C-alpha cells in the first residue's frame with residue numbers, strides 16, 4: 001500500500017517518512033486510531049516505504065519487487081498477528097492459517113473493522129482473540145533475520161484482543177527486539193491496553209478521516225455515488241468501515257429514519273412496552289447494524305441542532321427534514337449534550353460486546369427521563 005492511496009494524514013505521513021530518512025525508526029510503535037480510520041493502512045504503507053528499493057522523499061515506488069509483494073501482503077518479512085478464533089479446537093490458536101482470508105479482507109478494504117474481519121473467519125459469535133500461543137509465535141518469528149528487506153515487520157492488529165498472558169509474554173520483545181525489527185501495534189482502544197504495553201511503545205496518533213477524505217475513499221475505492229458517499233461519511237463521522245457497511249447493506253437510511261422516529265416518540269411518550277419491543281428488535285440485528293443505528297441517531301440529533309441554529313445548513317433528506325422539523329422543539333441546547341452523551345456511551349458499550357437488549361433499553365430510559373423532567377419543569381412553571 002502506498003501512502004498516496006490514503007487520503008489526508010499529511011503531517012503524519014511526513015513524520016513517518018522523516019523517521020526513515022533520518023534513520024531513527026523506533027523499534028516498537030503503537031498506531032492508535034478509531035475504527036474505520038487509516039491506522040492499519042498507514043502501518044502497512046510505512047513498512048512498504050521502509051522496504052522499498054526505490055523510494056522517493058514522498059512515497060514508496062509501488063513497482064519494485066519489494067513493493068509488489070508488500071502490496072499483496074506476501075512479502076516474506078511482513079508478518080501479522082491478528083485476532084482469530086478456533087476453526088478446529090484441537091489445534092493451537094494462531095494467525096498463520098487465517099492469512100489467506102486476511103489478504104482477501106485487507107485488499108478489499110484496508111480500513112476494515114473487527115466485525116468485518118469476523119465475517120471472513122466465520123466466528124459465529126465466538127470472541128476473537130490473540131492467544132498466548134500466538135504471542136509465542138510473534139517472539140519466534142522475530143528471532144530470525146529478515147529474508148529480503150533490511151527490516152522485518154510485525155504488525156499486531158488490535159492488541160486489545162490479547163489476553164493477559166499473551167500481552168505479558170511480548171513485553172520483553174517490545175522492549176528489546178532483535179536488531180532491524182519493527183513491531184507496530186495497531187489499536188482502536190488505546191485506553192484498554194496495559195500500561196506496560198503503552199509505555200514500551202512510541203505512540204502514533206491517527207485521527208479519523210474527515211468527511212471529505214472519507215467521501216473520496218468511498219467514491220474512488222468503492223465506486224459509491226458521490227452524494228451517497230458524502231451522506232454516509234457524514235453519518236459515520238468519517239468511519240469508513242461503518243460507512244461501507246451501510247453502503248453495501250442496501251438503502252437502509254429509510255429504515256433507520258423510521259426506527260429513529262419511533263424510538264424518539266416512544267422515549268418522549270415514555271411508552272415502556274414499545275421501548276421493550278424496540279430493544280428486542282434491535283437485539284436481533286447484527287452488531288454492525290446496531291452501531292450504524294446509533295451513529296445515525298447521533299447524526300440526526302446533530303442535524304437538528306444545526307437546523308435550530310440555521311435551517312439552511314442542514315444535510316437532511318426531505319423525509320428526515322420533515323421529521324426533524326416537527327421534533328426540533330424537543331432537542332435544544334439544554335438537553336442536547338446529555339442525550340448525545342447517553343447515546344455515545346451506549347455505542348461504546350455495544351463496541352465492548354455488551355448485551356444490546358439491556359444497553360438499548362437502558363439508554364431509552366435515560367433519554368425518556370430527560371424528556372420527563374423537562375415536561376415536569378414546564379408543568380410546574
Ligand SMILES: [Zn+2]
Nearest residue numbers: 052061064067
Ligand atoms: Zn518500491
